[in-house]
Amino acid sequence: MHRMRHQFSVYDYVIFGAVLIISVLIGIYYAFCGTRQNTTTEFLTGNRNMQLLPIAISIMTSFISAIMILGTPAEMYTSGTLYMIYIIGACLGCLLASLCFVPLMYPLKLTSSYEYLERRFQSVSVKLIATLLCTIQQVIYLGIASYAPSTALHAVTELPERATILLVGVVATIYTCLGGLKAVVWSDVFQALIMLAGLLAIVIKGTVIVGGIQHVWEVNKQWGRIHFNEFRVDPTIRHTFWNLLCGATIGWMATFGTSQASVQRYSSLPSLRKARLSILINIGAVSFFIFLACITGIVVFSFYATKGCDPLTSKQIENTNQIIPYFVMEVLGYPGLPGLFIACLFSGALSSVSSSLNGLAAITWEGFLKKPCKSLSEAHKSLITKSL
Template identity: 30%
Template sequence: MSILDWLVLGGTLLFIVGYGTWRTRRAGQSLDGYLLGGRQASWWGIGLSIMATQASAITFLSTPGQAYDDGMRFIQFYFGLPVAMVLIAVFAVPIYHRLQVFTAYEYLEGRFDRRTRTFTALLFLVQRGLSNGLSLYAPALVLSAILGWNIQLTVWLIGGLMIAYTVAGGTRAVAVTQQGQVAVIFTGMVVAGYLLVHYLPAEVGFQDALLVAGHQGRLNLVDFHFDPNDRYNFWSGMTGGLFLALSYFGTDQSQVQRYLAGRDVRESRLGLLMNGLLKVPMQFGILLIGVLLFVFYQFNPPPLSFNRPVLERVAGSPEHAPALRQLEQQHATLFEARRQAAGQLVQALHQPNNAEAIAAAQTRLQATTAATAGLRQETQALLKRAVPTAEAKDTDYVFLTFVLRYLPQGLVGLLIAVVLSAAMGSAAAGLNALASTTVVDLYQPARPGQPERHYVGASRWAAVGWGLLGIGFATFAARLENLIQAVNILGSLFYGSILGIFMVAFFLPRVGGRAVLWSAVAAQVLVLVLFWRTDIGYLWFNIIGCGLVMLGSWVLSRGER
């Protein structure tokens, strides 16, 4: 990066963090102030905080690569989210506010018993602790690729900064800082989308780019075909995605804490509904950037692998370099053929009543695209043989590669600031929620009667501990597939059981703690076994886990009567 990029990056991040810290310099004297910001958040602040908490750095690194590789069908994952926001606003928000709880799991002790509260809190802590590790790995991936730093050392550097920021700020600092982060995120993504279209050939406009993408199956927004093994279709999104959103926004403390901080029920509800209205369009825009990247690389030579550090390492290997050079020669030949086919398709699309020419150009383009995909698979296999610890896929590097190679000075720093702003917002909220749950649901019941300052200090130490555990897990994140999928898979393994416990609490008033606890334990074990032994699409685990807890609780409660 240039000096200008470093100034833009450093200045943006320092201003956001500095302003947030200054605005909240008197917060954190009481447990209510530190964990919930004194419950003074407005609806628009809640909405922005919810969006920033969910939109981690993984969203902006991995989602464009997902669309580049697989088209727009990932958008179906979010179809159930607006419905979930309405249901949570109607049923959960009034209960949480009426009871004035610090965490969602406090409610479970009054409804069931201490054991159920503790078990549910532990499920959340495991899931969110691991997810935070992935959130730390994503920005470390950025800096390691830019600066050539060791990925593990970079994880420790970024993780240490995030721990310090979270421990010092508390919930109010997280919320205030996230407002600036969201502004940077939206600005950066709009700039990236504009430049992608601007850098296309003069004869290829935005509409032409969409037509080219559509003729290659990249605008696959909705798929009504039912297949339980398919991760993304309309039915999995409206059912599994709905249940995942219900659990994430209704029972995950990292999100519940956002709207527990609201002034009243109305503010919290409006914040949730704001997220429901904006989240799908936001995700559509990010996926559209991935589709535009796919079209961009029809006319501009893409690298043989977007994982540049590994590619350079293999290129310097005497054993594997000859095979890599041969693949690069084939790749260059295929790119020329694909570029010509893409140009012919655009010309045919500009001519009226030219279906035959369009079909011929599309056939040639599909053939060269398929051949290129096969060559990429050969390259990935070669890289994996040469560097066994390398990532299984390179799609997480697609957007980053475009930023580094094509954006002018200054804008590179802005786009890196987007990624790091998203990482800070998500990780800070996650650590804050982990600390809240650890202290309020585990530590405080074990050591009651201490002064509030004692619990605030314990919350800070808990944030440090969970931050260190997240760093440890982040060092293994490079072994996973596409990061956005890894996060959602991890959530789906636990959220179904958690949601089932809350569904029983809300809608099955005659079920007691013993029945729901043992049903949840059995459901969690079965979900993990199904994930390990079957090919069921991961979104369905949210329904399976929730359904098993509710059915098991009902059956066991009838046996107890």
């Protein structure tokens, strides 16, 4: 791991820094342009007049985190291609969310998804309990989402992990606080492009170095890594066709249909048709990103299998989540490429953290502060939501 720290060049720092600066500038732009986020409706929902494509991309980016960018290739590296079945479940989950949940939630014009519970059960207590549980869950998730890129950056620079976690939190807080949902959405669009560029760079360059996609596939096949036919119904088996399919379907259906980040975004669109389309678009978008992450894993496995050296068993890395940073720094250490990869990870973290922060502001305002503060002016209400 020590060798990797000396390969992060000035070009890498420039690319990495540019991603952080542009994200902050987007927040500054929306803070001082247009209506300047002077109402809670503007700050939390974009006046419910957002554009379809940015919202669709933002919904996807909110859930394509640095955890997935590191974890999915690591899973493919260690266990083979069976995990790709997860993509089918993600597609089904998006479809069911669009058919079942969006038509139910969108007409209610919700800011917090937990407002539905109050209306459904005629109980404020149910909403408050759900809001409190969600707040606890999101605070825990913020820590996990921030930690993932810190391990990679610590591996290639001298920057301490705590400083990296703080950097993610500060940058995400600044542009979320300044620009509200509009800044979060457009930052997500920018960060999605960075994540796409980072994954494509690894897949394309890695495939070329290994000897082509056919060689990648053949090597994985020789090592018994290409398998999709685990159909046993056995709960003691780590991954089967059925638990991947059912787990992904239920998980993504709930995520896209009822999670705060998703409801807040598709409710900001001007029509039900566009709200449903924002989820349907993600059938292709989410599938493509997961597929890229999966291909990354088998490309990396092909390289080290051909080389006859496993970085994990040779103690070059401490755990499989470091395999992609190690591959990038040791094999693809061209000026700028490591910086693009770290920027890719940070984009995944920033999108997840900013979505959580904006969602926490929305549910806290709707759940605990809206009624006590109803006599305040819109400017003061907006200031309170920004401070959350």
